[in-house]
Amino acid sequence: MGHPTRWAIASAALGLLIMAGGCLPAERSAPSAQAPSPEAAGAAPRMLSPSTAPRGTEARPSTGETSLPSEQAILGLRRIIFTGDIQLEVANPLETMARVQRLVQDAGGYVASSNAASQGDAPVVTMTLRVPAEHYSNVMEQLRRVGDKVRSEKTTSQDVSEEYADLNAQLRNLEAAEAQYLELMRRAQSIDEVLKVQQQLTAVRGQIERIKGRLTYLERRVEMATINVGLYPPAVRPQNGYANPLDAAAAAWGASLRFLAAAASGVVAVVVFFWWAIPLLALAGWRLAGWLRRRSVTAAS
Numbered sequence: 001m002g003h004p005t006r007w008a009i010a011s012a013a014l015g016l017l018i019m020a021g022g023c024l025p026a027e028r029s030a031p032s033a034q035a036p037s038p039e040a041a042g043a044a045p046r047m048l049s050p051s052t053a054p055r056g057t058e059a060r061p062s063t064g065e066t067s068l069p070s071e072q073a074i075l076g077l078r079r080i081i082f083t084g085d086i087q088l089e090v091a092n093p094l095e096t097m098a099r100v101q102r103l104v105q106d107a108g109g110y111v112a113s114s115n116a117a118s119q120g121d122a123p124v125v126t127m128t129l130r131v132p133a134e135h136y137s138n139v140m141e142q143l144r145r146v147g148d149k150v151r152s153e154k155t156t157s158q159d160v161s162e163e164y165a166d167l168n169a170q171l172r173n174l175e176a177a178e179a180q181y182l183e184l185m186r187r188a189q190s191i192d193e194v195l196k197v198q199q200q201l202t203a204v205r206g207q208i209e210r211i212k213g214r215l216t217y218l219e220r221r222v223e224m225a226t227i228n229v230g231l232y233p234p235a236v237r238p239q240n241g242y243a244n245p246l247d248a249a250a251a252a253w254g255a256s257l258r259f260l261a262a263a264a265s266g267v268v269a270v271v272v273f274f275w276w277a278i279p280l281l282a283l284a285g286w287r288l289a290g291w292l293r294r295r296s297v298t299a300a301s
Contacts, residue, residue: 079218081158082136082225088147093125093231096146100127100229103142107135109224125231136225143229151232160218167218171211178204 090096094116101111109131116125131139144150181201188194 077161078159079161079164079222080133081160081218081221082133083156083158084136084140084225084227085152085154086140086143086227087151087153087230087232088143089149089151089234090147090231091233093123093233096231097125097127099146100129100143100231103139103146104129104131107139108132109135109139112226122233124233125229127229127231129227129229130224131227133223133225136227139227143227147231148234151230160222164215164218167211167215171208171215174204174208174211178208 088096097114097116104111109129112128112130114125114127116123118124129139140153140155144153178201181197181204185194185197185201188197
C-alpha cells in the first residue's frame with residue numbers, strides 16, 4: 001500500500017475521532033433558577049481540591065505530569081455561578097459606598113464597577129461587586145446590615161456542571177488527536193504530507209484554545225460570585241416607583257409644569273428666530289384684506 005493511501009487512511013481516522021468527541025458544540029448554559037444562598041444549593045461552588053473532592057475522587061500522588069481530572073471527579077462536583085441583586089435604603093449613599101468597598105476587600109473580593117449619580121438633589125449609587133463564592137452568603141448578610149432598610153433582594157444560580165464536564169471530555173479527545181497529528185508530522189516524508197497534516201493540526205489547536213478559554217471563563221465565574229448593589233436615600237425610589245398616590249400626583253404635576261415651560265420656550269424661540277417674517281406676513285395680510293374689499297365692492301355694484 002502506497003504512502004498516499006496510508007496518509008488518507010490516517011487522516012480519515014483522525015477526522016472521525018474529532019467528529020466523535022472533539023468538535024466544539026454550541027455553548028450551553030443551564031437556565032437561571034432562584035436560590036436563597038450557595039448553601040441552599042447543596043454544595044459550595046468551589047473548584048475541586050483534595051479536601052473537597054467527593055468520596056472516590058481523592059487526588060492521586062503527583063507523578064510530575066499534569067493531567068485533567070477524571071470524568072468521575074468532574075461529574076461528581078457541582079459548579080454553580082451565583083448572582084445577587086440587592087437594593088438598600090441608606091441615609092448617605094456616598095458614605096455607605098465607602099463602607100461597602102471596605103467590606104468587599106475584607107472578604108477577598110473587589111469592586112468591578114461603581115457609579116454615583118443624582119436624582120433631583122439626592123445622590124444614588126450603584127455598584128457591581130465580585131466576591132469569592134464561599135463568602136457570598138456572608139457578604140450578603142453584611143450588606144443587609146449596612147442599609148437602614150432592604151428594599152429588594154434576589155439571588156439567582158446557574159449550574160454549569162454539565163457544560164464543564166462536556167468541555168473537559170472534548171478537550172481530552174482533541175488533545176489525543178493533536179498527539180496523533182504530531183506523530184504523523186514526525187513521520188511525514190514529503191512537503192505535501194507536511195502541509196496536509198499542518199492544516200489539520202492548526203484546526204485542532206484552534207478548537208483546543210477555544211475550549212480552554214471557555215473553561216477558564218467558567219472557572220472564574222464559579223469562583224467569584226457577582227453582587228449588584230443599589231444605594232438609595234429615603235426620598236428616592238428606584239425605577240420610578242412611588243410610595244403612595246400623592247407622590248405619583250406630585251410627580252405628574254411637576255412633569256406637566258416642565259412640559260408647559262418647554263413648550264413656551266419653543267414658541268418664543270420660533271418667534272424670535274423668524275422675526276424677519278413678521279413684516280412680510282403683515283404686508284401680505286394688508287394686501288389680501290384690500291383685495292377682498294375691492295372684490296366685495298365690485299360684486300355689490
